[in-house]
Amino acid sequence: MVGETGREEVMAVTETARDPAAAAGPHEPGWAGFSSATRTWFLDAFPTGPTPVQERAWAAIGRGENALVIAPTGSGKTLASFLSAIDRLGREPAAEEQGTEAASGRAPAEADGVRVLYVSPLKALGADVERNLRRPLAGISAVGPTRPISVGVRSGDTPARERRRLRSHPPSILITTPESLYLMLTSAARETLRTVETVIVDEIHSFAGSKRGTHLAVSLERLDDLLGRPAQRIGLSATVSPPEEVARFLGGPHPVTIISDDGRATPQVTVSVPVENIARIPAISDRRTRMERALA
DSSP: OOOSHHHOOOOHTTTEOSGGGGGTTTTTTHHHHOHHHHHHHHHHOOOOOOOOOHHHHHHHHHTTTTEEEOTTTTHHHHHHHHHHHHHHHTSSHHHHHHHHHHHHTTTOOSSSOOOOOEOOSSHHHHHHHHHHHHHHHHHHHHSSSSOOOOOEEETTSSSSHHHHHHSSSSSEEEEEEEHHHHHHHTTTGGGGGOOOEEEEEEHHHGGGHHHHHHHHHHHHHHHHHHHHSSOEEEEEEOSSSSSHHHHHHHHTSEEEEEEEEETOOOOOOOOOOOHHHHHHHHHHHHHHHHHHHHHO
16 A cells, blocks of 8 residues: 555556456455345346456455546446445444444444435536436345435535435435535534545546635545544546546545556447438428529
8 A cells, every 4th residue: 555645656556457357356355345235236237247447446445445436438437436335334233223232242333424425516417326326225125134225415406404304314325516515514514424434526527626626625624624534535537637636636635546447448339321411301402492493
């Protein structure tokens, strides 16, 4: 593991998937450590198994590292960022079981509160992620008994009544925007964030080097000040250049592992045209002929 921050250190932990044979297999800590319910659901939903990017991301996340995952759209990087946390939370005892654990001398699970914070640059993207999370949450719980995991959304469009509910009954996973995160950290709602363990920043390239990104970086440091230990940070992007700069933005004073899918496939795009000459579409040709006759 690398030591203090610095350009050389960020580059030293860069990983790529150029050689599929060298990519991490299913015995890496992340995948191997998943519950049988999580693995069963995943293989039922994706019979071809994890992508190299997912395997490498799970390995880094499983080791507790901050990670910048760079992969094209459709490679499964968003699911990779969430699945480790979903698996971890799902195996914890439910709230009603924690009293029994304490009585037996075992350490109780973390108090209820926001455990995973997902930051999206767009409210619409956050809404899509909320819908997409329903599939693994429902699928894993259908395979085997798991601790209930709730999902909430906090944005500028969230009604006051819903905001109060989020404060009194914080979800396990909170989806928000940088602006709403700032407002939470400067209000009583920050108490619901004291249990955060993982922060996922989607489309992180849209923040790096911008005023909005500076505000987000300050908010992430403020969040860490609330916590007993810094939250694990995971950044997602389909395109980042240069990745070392974005990794430093994501990690702040902490090192970041860069997981890059440099072996990405080039999409095959086919354009089908229903006519031989698109410039001679009958309707256009007929109108032109009528106009020429009228002007003759």
